[in-house]
Amino acid sequence: MKKQNVRTLSLIVGTFTYLLVGAAVFDRLESLTAEHKASILSKIEKQWMAKHGVSSEDYRIMEVIVLGGVPRKAGKQWKFAGALYYATTVLTTIGYGHSTPNTIQGKIFTVIYAVVGIPLCLVLFHSIGERLNKVFSMIIRGIKKILKLKSVDVTDVDLILAVTTCSTITITAGAAVFSSIEQWTYFDSVYYCVITLFTIGFGDMVALQKDKALENPGYVALWLVFILFGMAIVAACLNLFVLRLVTMNTEDERRDEAEALQAAAGAVHLEGDVITANGSILSIGDPDTRSLGKADLGSTTDMDSVCSCNCVQCSLYALGFSRGRFKYPL
């Protein structure tokens, strides 16, 4: 099996293992508390129903009213500021789900808005990330010059360290701000920032939902800037990590490619039938084989235009992306 396939399979197995281990830990950490909470709630529920003489049926109606009314408690979710907040959670894929469309038209527009907007948002984050990396490179080079280090080159490890530090500062500083405005504990704020900036967005903790905060344009703007800047820096950090890892696959691709080129250069053209070592006869004169042979030669010629630079192994190629004269070796 090709090395790349083995690696993909190992990644699948690794991720599933990670999921299973995670599930076991979450089960252990949360299961008892959840059951305990459920039994207490169930007891209070029965007491409450007995106290007010409410039937099970009436209780169900009550549940529907309460659950339907949740978003309303937080202020006008669909007036402009709320709608902007919602649009931001769609574009960034945070998707808290604190307010979701109720109309068919709203759902259709959400689908179209997401499909068009998410790539735009990803390009924006790439672009900001790339500009940030430039700035970091300048700063790191400056520091190395001041420290009079032998080499002032910026390595990928330098950059990953710088971006990770900046992400950590963004999360911890952001958590301090939200903790003071939203009256959350500092730890809860850190949890909120991580869940938000990694775009998980559970919606168990949502900023801008207390005291009609959505009607305070200053706080809405602060949140928006924090989210866009914070996500750009976290995305830049993730990109650097991921690209560091995916380049491994590309190196294998390039090795295969080089071998294919070498093999093609050393290939001998055969006309007529060929008797192989085990006595079987291969008919080279067969039209299908001939056309295949031609096609193969064609693609070998194409291979001349394959990148042979000494650079970062062309991650587009790692992602299976071609452009212009660049061809896919099959």
Place this chain on the structure above:
Amino acid sequence: MKKQNVRTLSLIVGTFTYLLVGAAVFDRLESLTAEHKASILSKIEKQWMAKHGVSSEDYRIMEVIVLGGVPRKAGKQWKFAGALYYATTVLTTIGYGHSTPNTIQGKIFTVIYAVVGIPLCLVLFHSIGERLNKVFSMIIRGIKKILKLKSVDVTDVDLILAVTTCSTITITAGAAVFSSIEQWTYFDSVYYCVITLFTIGFGDMVALQKDKALENPGYVALWLVFILFGMAIVAACLNLFVLRLVTMNTEDERRDEAEALQAAAGAVHLEGDVITANGSILSIGDPDTRSLGKADLGSTTDMDSVCSCNCVQCSLYALGFSRGRFKYPL
């Protein structure tokens, strides 16, 4: 201003405009319905309270009980299958939020689990996406050979079309399956699949939450495979789009780089003070300037190792990533 900065600024302005337009449309589509729903709920709430003689205070207690009990209705959320479901929504960043950790330990573990696992999951999607692109390239090339087209090369447009088609098929076919199992309308299922596979994950519609579905291992496994395969194909599609767009920036970088090299090649070394055209005196003998000059020359030599291939413009470079001998031009 540098072209790349102008492009980043345009992207920021463009994204904000897109957000504002989206907010205006969502406001128009949802605002009235939401207000109407809220007023009806408020009326029923008052009627219900009057009918059962429940005070406002008792009603608030009731709300807490109902809201706290929601996850419990869907079966055991934190037993192994539920915990696996939760872990998957964390790793993939879907984050429905249908069940969230209640304990401090659960929250801490979620943060660590996400920070370590999300890059792993991204690498997995990249890897599957890249294998898929290989398969698509083979199929496209095969079809072109059968159709006896002049060129059998696989272009990026071919690949984007193929991956987009495959994403659409995945979403529509997945929607059909969920529609029949979860008893949702077909349109709601499409909405669910888009919101899930683009990792928005509102949590307004969550599979595996009815009739103790979490206790059915077959359905849990089906969901897991659909999510991982579906997300890989949608991610591959988004990657191709985004990389097609970010390569524009890289082309500018390469142009700047070529200009810098050209300028460096034509540079003349000056010793002592230089009188400029406007009569001011530049002291080249200044130690700081001298060391800067040396450093600059050093980096110009380094530039020799900068990629000069004719390939896809090295998207790693577009993302500000360096490795080995590759250096950042500042």
